[in-house]
Amino acid sequence: MAMTTRQRARLSKLIQIVVFFGVILAVVLQVDWKVLSEQFFAFDKLGPIFPDLLTIGLKNTVYYTAISFAFGLTLGLLLALMKMATFAPYRWFATGFIEFFRGIPAILVLITFGYGVPTAFPGTSWPQPVIVMVSLGLVSAAYIAETLRAGLQAVPKGQIEAARSLGMPAWRAMVTIVIPQAFKIVLPPLTNEIILLTKDSSLAFILGATAAQYEMTKFGRDGIASLGAGITPLIVAGALYLVITIPLSLIARKFESRSARTKR
């Protein structure tokens, strides 16, 4: 059957519309809306969880994330510089660290510190927030190190040569010429790293914690048991994660388009 290009385009569009809305309709018809709303959207029963979910949970999530990131960024920069060092043992150490912490699940690091440290060093006990921030900091340092190294190495060699030719010592060329340019390159991936950390801070729920140390996921899980609102507390916690992460990802995208524009 012969069709013109225009007819073929129309037909293709029609098929896409039918499939898209057909699938949605089929799902909507299958769902048991009554049970769903009792289990997922029983917002009226959430009273007891507020305002603590916000004043303690949200606050702790942001706080754990921020400190972990600051720690990860500092350690990550150190590792990135070690990985580029001329002294080989520095490179070996950085490579080993990075491969190790990128290769194991963050939850294992948390458990190791949470239960391992008190076992290995009887009498020492780290508060739960410290365990969370150290563990997540170590893991994110491994990722951040690779991001920073890639960013530093993405600055063309000619930039360093021009700086050195003007009499700048190597450290000055690094600080004044290379790092500011690398910073623009790594802003989007670093923003993504903060998003990942925000979500990973939820792993804190597996550690014993005092009420003041709860973050959002812990509130959500406790709420499931105590409120009789199904998993509604987790739905609300999830929405709060999005309140943090979506603006971050919009910022990352803005950085991306801006650096794309200034680059020749």
Next chain:
Amino acid sequence: MTDNTNTPGTFKASGVDIRGLHKSYGDNEVLRGIDLEVKPGEVVCLIGPSGSGKSTLLRCVNLLEQPNAGTIHVGGFDATDLDVNLDKMRQKVGMVFQQFNLFPHLTVMQNCTVAQTKVLKRPAAKARAVASTNLGRVGLGDFGDRFPDQLSGGQQQRVAIARALSMDPTLMLFDEPTSALDPETVGEVLAIMRSLAKAGMTMLVVTHEMSFAKEVADRVIFMDGGVVVEQGPAKDVIGNPQQPRTQDFLKRVLDPTHVEIAE
């Protein structure tokens, strides 16, 4: 205008003296014993086929590349002495690259002041005054607030020259400064270099612009295969070359439509 700032027509000069220079990359011996002298105030053009080691030689002069053997004296500095302060030496040696290498995150003015303030520790106002003088000299006095990517290639290369001049160098190295330019902007960069030469700047220039070399150079050096094949006054080396390799090279450069492809 203070005493330690170059003003048009007055440049302090220092020469270059290279003896027995060897440089290898792995098994590839790129420079095979170069002897080369540039006297203070002299303009020397370095010509030769691609891969003959011209860039490598130039980069050895300010130790962007580490020579394997030989000595290099620049001004009062022994560049190959491990105890020499290379940063101090490089302050006196301006380098202009084929790809400009302007700092893209800094304005034109900042490109010209950053090393003055951070390296020479000049006060900001003084650095800006020096930069303005040199931007004016290259015809870009009004472009200080622009960023490099807002300039044409020719303008960027002129900024790169102003940036180097702002350190008050006593010697300028140029590595094919017009090779990356659109043909219509080559002239403006050559004009700046011509005026620098006239003002007494000591210059070592790698170039494929034979008419420029003929007009401006006090001496032309032809390099091939990592050695100096022929050198002398421009009119001799370019106008009446003695060595077959030089004759062959010039024939190809001056008349590129008649290249014979070797088997």
